[in-house]
Amino acid sequence: MTKKQRYEGVIRYFLEHNPNAQTELIYHTPFELLVAVILSAQCTDKRVNMVAPDLLRAFPTPTKMSETTEEEIYEYIKSVSYPNNKARHLLAASQRIVNEYGGEVPSDYDAMLSLPGVGRKTANVMVSVLWNEPRMAVDTHVFRVSNRIGLTNNSKTPYETEMELTRNIPEEYIPQAHHWLILHGRYVCIARNPKCKDCGITEFCKYYASKMKDSDGK
Ligand code: SF4
Structure with missing residues (x-):
């Protein structure tokens, strides 16, 4: 063959x-998907879907999340793998989205890739799931x-x-x-x-x- x-x-x-x-991660906005994909590294989608709603209820936007602390984020996500790193990345990514991109998750691939905690795999998931890009x-x-x-x-x-x-x-x-x-x-x-x-x-x-x-x- x-x-x-x-x-x-x-x-x-x-x-x-x-x-x-389609993805088994639950999301309603680009920011929610970003949070879910960052949380999903080395972790099951099922666990992420259990943890993300409470986190996103507390911090529903990049602006809200950028104003909190790693420690507060950690409290919501401590049952996922690598919670310390992920809390740090979620805070830093939110701050960058607010400071560099006017509070909106960027749709440009390179901008996406520049966010803390976002490697090639995460950026590819984001642009393909949200904008159907062939990545x-x-x-x-x-x-x-x-x-x-x-x-x-x-x-x-x-x-x-x-x-x-x-x-x-x-x-x-x-x-x-x-x-x-x-x-x-x-x-x-x-x-x-x-x-x-x-x-x-x-x-x-x-x-x-x-x-x-x-x-x-x-
Ligand atoms: S389960 Fe995997 S290894 Fe087995 S036939 Fe299907 S694709 Fe191939």
């Missing part, structure tokens, strides 16, 4: 079976699943994965493909013991093909 056929097969499958894939955010699921299926060629870094997926997935599907791969990695192609018997893309999966070949040879 050529790489092109693999990509086409996988995209066709997800378009048919999950045409409305692929690579988290641990996207990284693992892409290598397993063979969409990437034993990629060594998230950046390599991002570049290869972006080169091969048509632009109009990139924002959605991010969610397809995350959800597939979260519920089917899990880290240990992927659930291949429940998977709809076995015929396009490199890992599955090699597993079948090994079991034939036994």
